[in-house]
Amino acid sequence: MADEKKSREELVCELERLRRERAEREKLDSLTAGALRLIKSQMPTHELLREIVTLIARGIGFEAVGLRLREGEDFPYFQTKGFTEEFVRIENSLCPKGSHGQPALDKDGNPVLECACGMVIQDRVDRNEPFVTEYGSIWTNSNTDLVTQRPQLLDHIRGNCIGSGYESSALIPLRFGAATFGLLQFEDKRRGMFTPETMNGLELIALHLALALSQRQAVEELRLAGAQLERRVLERTRELHESEERYRDLFQYSHAIKLLIDPETGAIVDANPAACAYYGYSLGEFLQLTIDRINTLPRDEAMARMAEAGSARLNRFEFKHRLATGEIRDVEVDSGAVRLKGKRLLYSIVQDITERKKVELALKESRERERERANELETAKRELERNLDDMRFIVEATDLGIWSNEMPLNKMNWNRQVKEHFWLAPDCEPVLDDFFNILHPDDREPTRLAIERATTERVPQNTIYRTVAPDGRIRWVHAQGRAMYGEDGQPVRFSGITQDVTGMKLAEQALSRAKTGAEAANQAKSDFLAMMSHEIRTPMNGILGFSQLLLGKAADDESQNFLGLILDCGERLLDIINDILDLSKIESGKTELESCPFSLREALQSTVNLLKVNAESKNIGLFLGVDSKIPDILLGDPGRLRQVLTNLIGNAVKFTEKGKVLVSVSLAEEPTASRVRVGFKIQDSGIGIPKDRLVKIFEPFSQAGASTHVKYGGTGLGLAISKNLAELMGGAIQAESVEGEGSTFIFTANFGLAAKPDQAKPEAQPITGSAPRELNILLAEDDEISRLLAVKLLQKQGHRVETAHNGRQAIEKLKAGNFNLVLMDVFMPDMDGIEAVRAIRRGEAGQDKTGVRIIALTAYALKGDRERCLAAGMDDYLSKPVKAEELYEMLRDCEERKQADFS
Numbered sequence: 001m002a003d004e005k006k007s008r009e010e011l012v013c014e015l016e017r018l019r020r021e022r023a024e025r026e027k028l029d030s031l032t033a034g035a036l037r038l039i040k041s042q043m044p045t046h047e048l049l050r051e052i053v054t055l056i057a058r059g060i061g062f063e064a065v066g067l068r069l070r071e072g073e074d075f076p077y078f079q080t081k082g083f084t085e086e087f088v089r090i091e092n093s094l095c096p097k098g099s100h101g102q103p104a105l106d107k108d109g110n111p112v113l114e115c116a117c118g119m120v121i122q123d124r125v126d127r128n129e130p131f132v133t134e135y136g137s138i139w140t141n142s143n144t145d146l147v148t149q150r151p152q153l154l155d156h157i158r159g160n161c162i163g164s165g166y167e168s169s170a171l172i173p174l175r176f177g178a179a180t181f182g183l184l185q186f187e188d189k190r191r192g193m194f195t196p197e198t199m200n201g202l203e204l205i206a207l208h209l210a211l212a213l214s215q216r217q218a219v220e221e222l223r224l225a226g227a228q229l230e231r232r233v234l235e236r237t238r239e240l241h242e243s244e245e246r247y248r249d250l251f252q253y254s255h256a257i258k259l260l261i262d263p264e265t266g267a268i269v270d271a272n273p274a275a276c277a278y279y280g281y282s283l284g285e286f287l288q289l290t291i292d293r294i295n296t297l298p299r300d301e302a303m304a305r306m307a308e309a310g311s312a313r314l315n316r317f318e319f320k321h322r323l324a325t326g327e328i329r330d331v332e333v334d335s336g337a338v339r340l341k342g343k344r345l346l347y348s349i350v351q352d353i354t355e356r357k358k359v360e361l362a363l364k365e366s367r368e369r370e371r372e373r374a375n376e377l378e379t380a381k382r383e384l385e386r387n388l389d390d391m392r393f394i395v396e397a398t399d400l401g402i403w404s405n406e407m408p409l410n411k412m413n414w415n416r417q418v419k420e421h422f423w424l425a426p427d428c429e430p431v432l433d434d435f436f437n438i439l440h441p442d443d444r445e446p447t448r449l450a451i452e453r454a455t456t457e458r459v460p461q462n463t464i465y466r467t468v469a470p471d472g473r474i475r476w477v478h479a480q481g482r483a484m485y486g487e488d489g490q491p492v493r494f495s496g497i498t499q500d501v502t503g504m505k506l507a508e509q510a511l512s513r514a515k516t517g518a519e520a521a522n523q524a525k526s527d528f529l530a531m532m533s534h535e536i537r538t539p540m541n542g543i544l545g546f547s548q549l550l551l552g553k554a555a556d557d558e559s560q561n562f563l564g565l566i567l568d569c570g571e572r573l574l575d576i577i578n579d580i581l582d583l584s585k586i587e588s589g590k591t592e593l594e595s596c597p598f599s600l601r602e603a604l605q606s607t608v609n610l611l612k613v614n615a616e617s618k619n620i621g622l623f624l625g626v627d628s629k630i631p632d633i634l635l636g637d638p639g640r641l642r643q644v645l646t647n648l649i650g651n652a653v654k655f656t657e658k659g660k661v662l663v664s665v666s667l668a669e670e671p672t673a674s675r676v677r678v679g680f681k682i683q684d685s686g687i688g689i690p691k692d693r694l695v696k697i698f699e700p701f702s703q704a705g706a707s708t709h710v711k712y713g714g715t716g717l718g719l720a721i722s723k724n725l726a727e728l729m730g731g732a733i734q735a736e737s738v739e740g741e742g743s744t745f746i747f748t749a750n751f752g753l754a755a756k757p758d759q760a761k762p763e764a765q766p767i768t769g770s771a772p773r774e775l776n777i778l779l780a781e782d783d784e785i786s787r788l789l790a791v792k793l794l795q796k797q798g799h800r801v802e803t804a805h806n807g808r809q810a811i812e813k814l815k816a817g818n819f820n821l822v823l824m825d826v827f828m829p830d831m832d833g834i835e836a837v838r839a840i841r842r843g844e845a846g847q848d849k850t851g852v853r854i855i856a857l858t859a860y861a862l863k864g865d866r867e868r869c870l871a872a873g874m875d876d877y878l879s880k881p882v883k884a885e886e887l888y889e890m891l892r893d894c895e896e897r898k899q900a901d902f903s
Helices: 002-040 045-060 085-093 151-160 196-235 237-253 273-279 299-309 354-398 416-421 432-438 441-456 502-551 557-587 600-617 638-654 706-712 718-728 784-796 807-816 833-842 865-872 884-902
Strands: 064-069 079-081 138-140 168-176 179-188 257-261 268-271 315-322 328-340 343-352 400-406 461-468 474-485 491-500 596-599 621-626 633-636 660-667 675-684 733-738 742-753 776-780 800-804 821-824 853-858 876-879
Touching (some): 002 196, 002 354, 045 064, 196 328, 196 343, 257 273, 268 273, 299 315, 328 354, 400 416, 416 491, 432 441, 441 461, 441 474, 441 491, 600 621, 600 638, 600 660, 718 733, 776 784, 776 807, 784 884, 800 807, 807 821, 807 833, 833 865, 865 876, 876 884
Parallel strands (some): 776 800, 821 853, 853 876
Antiparallel strands (some): 064 179, 138 168, 168 179, 257 268, 257 343, 315 328, 328 343, 400 491, 461 474, 596 633, 633 742, 675 742
16 A cells, blocks of 8 residues: 555656646747747837847746847847846956946846946957857856856856856857857846756747847848949939949858849859858859759749749748758748849848757657657556556455555554454454464464564565464465665565465365375276286286197197187287276376387388288288388387387278278478477278267277177277377377278377497307206296296296295295296285395395396286386396297396306
């Protein structure tokens, strides 16, 4: 609230200042307008000067206003009001013609200056040339503030003006072009009477007055010259030559810029030296020019203006004239017809008004900017008022508490909402003790420290604390505050807002409980999947393993066929289990992609070759096309890429009875220096997908229809897994299909770029030595069927096997015997495989057995199971159901190690 009040007060002050400035400008505008009216009037010059001084004296409120003309000019006149006798005495003493005593008085008894000889415009008293006009106005507002281009004048100004009792003084030359006609002088005993705006207005009046004096002088010259010429023509023709000579002298030696122009041709007949100096041409050059050379108007328009000028005694125009240098200047031309040597000519007097135009334009722009600023401030005021109304509405609507407390803290200045947050009545006057007494005991000290930091260390307060009602109810309050400091750096006020966040805190607590429950449910799901994986894979291990063993011993074709069917069904069931586990891992975010170099074309070709056998058995074509622009060696996960391709190409082959399957691979976009985006399209001519099923085709357990499942089988998980894997690879997947005509599946994936690896493979080294290939193997397995199967598979290869039913028994047998290899189940009673391996590595089976090779043999196949086994100290990992080829491959590695030890 304090900030709002402060902002309103600042705005009111700013508006008041603008009103004063506007009133000052309006007074200056009125004064300028009045002066211009007087200047444009036809009153005699003597009366004009008197009225100008009187108008300024009354209109602007100075104590003394004076007008001085140069001595020796046509109008050596001055009028002055309000000068002190001391000031007049000092000024008159500087003049040789002065009284050097008591000042002269006018008819009203006011002291008057006797002449202008003593005026100082430079840093010395010059009695012979009182007006040196190369400098601008001189003005001062105090004993220390002097605005001039010649600081040396300060002492004289102080001596003559400020020393005589005046605190504000100004001298403004009446200057136009190269001519100086006099000075305007202003004096006042008050300080600060002059501002840049005031001086601009007074200088504009001085400029117009000087221009008027110049024009009146020119007009008088024209009038006198015309009168003399006409009188002599009437009186005596013989005196015409003398009149023309006098006219020539008046034309030639005037300091005003003058031209004689032939209105019929536009030729410049004559130019005085002031004109030559101004335009930059010699007289000879001038006489070769026409008026359109210096006037920027088109020739036709310039000639029309000359015809207009010749129709009256005197016309005034504003033109833009071009100098010899090419510079364009604004000029005011007074032009009238004269007759010389029997020829009618135009006599033109040119005044440069470029600077006046600039001043007028600057003044106009300044006024426009001030009007715009005033409008902006008025708009800002209205906007502020609207914002304040909106803020009040928001505060009421959002139950926002506002507080602003003076330092040191004692009495608390709270609005209604803060009192509600602290369980207080709206009419109570809270103090600091109320604040801490209502806080929850556990929040008092942290809140006190936060306030202390906010008021001493300039750290904003941002705390959440609890307030306790008399009946024990709890309210959570969020407080934000900031201290304001005085000029001495000490805090003077502590202000801020409070908001009831009880609902939010309760929601956070409920969300935390829900999150905990969800995490527990997710863990339960993971535990369930792990258990199901173990419990399903363990019997599957026996079914598949014994089917493989019996398949080679079947006596007749029918038995081999039945065993083959059992093995095929078991593998299909294992594929379903793997799909379910794979989808579960992806959805739980536990799937991580590898990033290794691989050949894209080899991965594509191997996948197509694997599926081509099934395609050829159905007599359909399977074709692969790869864009040559795709780099061959990429960084990515080739296994996951093959999984997606196998699902999509396998489905295309499965659902196509005739025709072909096309696999095309191309760039999805231009590659960068480090990444390539590849597009894969699988197009078939199969049964297609109905429109109502197409939108759900990538959802788990979704297929083209019930009849499709009956005819073709499958779980409906392959496309859901492919969609998730494509997104993990930074791409996307989509399907297009026409029922009865075929389907097209398109997916994209991002890969990194890698250097092509060395394709040379090291030659196999022959195994030397005569040591036997048989291994002594310790098998730790608690499941009887899995134990029997493993023993049969190992003995079939000629190895010696000893078994243990749990981890503790395995440690004892390893301690008592010598074994080349330990096959360790993970999940066993009494002591599981993980604990047993750690014990072995610690030396509990003997220090000489700590390095024995141990392979995990387990039905756990979820993400992290392999890593957990290797982290416990196992050397390798086999998941159940155990494939005989994988087991024999690991045994061959152990055999090579054993023979290397013998050699």
